[in-house]
Amino acid sequence: MQRRLLTLACLPLMAFASAQDRPYREGDVDAFLAAAKRTKRPAVVLFNFDDKSG
Amino acid sequence: MKDAGAVLLPSQQLIDLSERYAICLSGKTAPAGYDIRYRQFYWLLLFDPDGELRHACALGEALSAGVERGLGVADAFVEVVDAAAKKPSTLQQAQRNYVSSAGSADAFTALREKLMDLQRVGQLQTADMLAKTAAATEDPVRSVARGLILEADACSHQVIAHASFARLRDGIQRFLSRHPDHDEADGLVDLLVEVGMKYSFDVAGRCREFAAPWRATSASPAQQRLAARLVARGDATAAASRERLESMKPDDYDRLRCLAVCGEASATLDALAATKSFGVFRPIHAEWRAAAEQRLRRKR
Numbered sequence: 001m002q003r004r005l006l007t008l009a010c011l012p013l014m015a016f017a018s019a020q021d022r023p024y025r026e027g028d029v030d031a032f033l034a035a036a037k038r039t040k041r042p043a044v045v046l047f048n049f050d051d052k053s054g
Numbered sequence: 055m056k057d058a059g060a061v062l063l064p065s066q067q068l069i070d071l072s073e074r075y076a077i078c079l080s081g082k083t084a085p086a087g088y089d090i091r092y093r094q095f096y097w098l099l100l101f102d103p104d105g106e107l108r109h110a111c112a113l114g115e116a117l118s119a120g121v122e123r124g125l126g127v128a129d130a131f132v133e134v135v136d137a138a139a140k141k142p143s144t145l146q147q148a149q150r151n152y153v154s155s156a157g158s159a160d161a162f163t164a165l166r167e168k169l170m171d172l173q174r175v176g177q178l179q180t181a182d183m184l185a186k187t188a189a190a191t192e193d194p195v196r197s198v199a200r201g202l203i204l205e206a207d208a209c210s211h212q213v214i215a216h217a218s219f220a221r222l223r224d225g226i227q228r229f230l231s232r233h234p235d236h237d238e239a240d241g242l243v244d245l246l247v248e249v250g251m252k253y254s255f256d257v258a259g260r261c262r263e264f265a266a267p268w269r270a271t272s273a274s275p276a277q278q279r280l281a282a283r284l285v286a287r288g289d290a291t292a293a294a295s296r297e298r299l300e301s302m303k304p305d306d307y308d309r310l311r312c313l314a315v316c317g318e319a320s321a322t323l324d325a326l327a328a329t330k331s332f333g334v335f336r337p338i339h340a341e342w343r344a345a346a347e348q349r350l351r352r353k354r
Contacts, residue, residue, distance in 0.1 A: 023068050023069045023071070023072030023077060024068070024072065024077035024078060024079055025076070025077070025078045025079070026078070026079045026081065027079075027080070027081055027083070028083075029078050029080035029081075029083050029084070029085050030085060030086050032076070032078040032080075033078075033085055033101060033105060034105075035076070036076040036101065036103075036105065037101075037103070037104065037105035039076075040103040040104075041075070041076045041103060042074070042075050042076070042100070042101060042102055042103050042139065043075060043076045043077070043078065043100070043101040043105075044071075044075045044076070044077045044078070044098065044099070044100055044101075044135055045078050045080050045085060045098070045099040045100075045101070046077070046078065046079050046080065046096070046097070046098060046113070047080050047083075047084050047090055047096070047097040047098075047099065048080075048081070048082060048095050048096050048097065049079040049080070049081070049096065
């Protein structure tokens, strides 16, 4: 029971870690481009791609 | 291409590429100012470190070229990105060159070539730029005309938006009222009908409404000539749609638009009742419905 609860508690963290590990961002493309410009990074935008289609 | 994409996202190549580029899957939202035609799939846009657009392309076609040469999808993608990064200029550089050359013909040609290389992405914001910077050029009126020509091209190839067509019609009408004898005037009359009124109800009638002030006895000869051209274009467009309708079946693509263009009120309402309106067509269909209902009310 305790182990199950611990797993449930960790799920959001696991999801967060997984999102952090992805080599890309998803959504809010204008905020993404503003951040890339601020940090002087060249940026690639893939339009009509999301986690499912990609 | 959908399957090809599925190969792309978990790939090591994409992970390696993310060391060199920030990558965003933008879903169905294109970056502000960079219109991509409704229902077009899978585009790549590459921005330089200053946030300027260096390249844009339909990714499916670009990847297919690599795959046909024997590359895997992920390697072909990296190749597309690297080739995009080598493009010699950004859209914004071409725009700045236009202004710094005071709107020279050569700079405008270069700007259009850049837009063609971008497959027209960014055309509407460039049209805005031409209008806003017109005063800084040697021939401001020509710059405004060039902006309208680009705006019409964007409406014709990329932006199916009720508001964009209305804005284009207003812009061309304003220009022609002020500069009826400009050497771009005839071409703009054609664009007003072919593009600005492509989704208008009763195009022949709309042309007569637009032409009415120019047909007045007090109008200049240039305005009267434009009025005659506009009415003739409207009549020809309606006649062409009527001819197409004769060979169309009830559920043929574009039949509803042809009915609306001809101003066939009852038939347009019947066809609308049998059609599901979606996305960008909702406001266009709403306008057709309102115009058709108004016409029938007047007849009663």
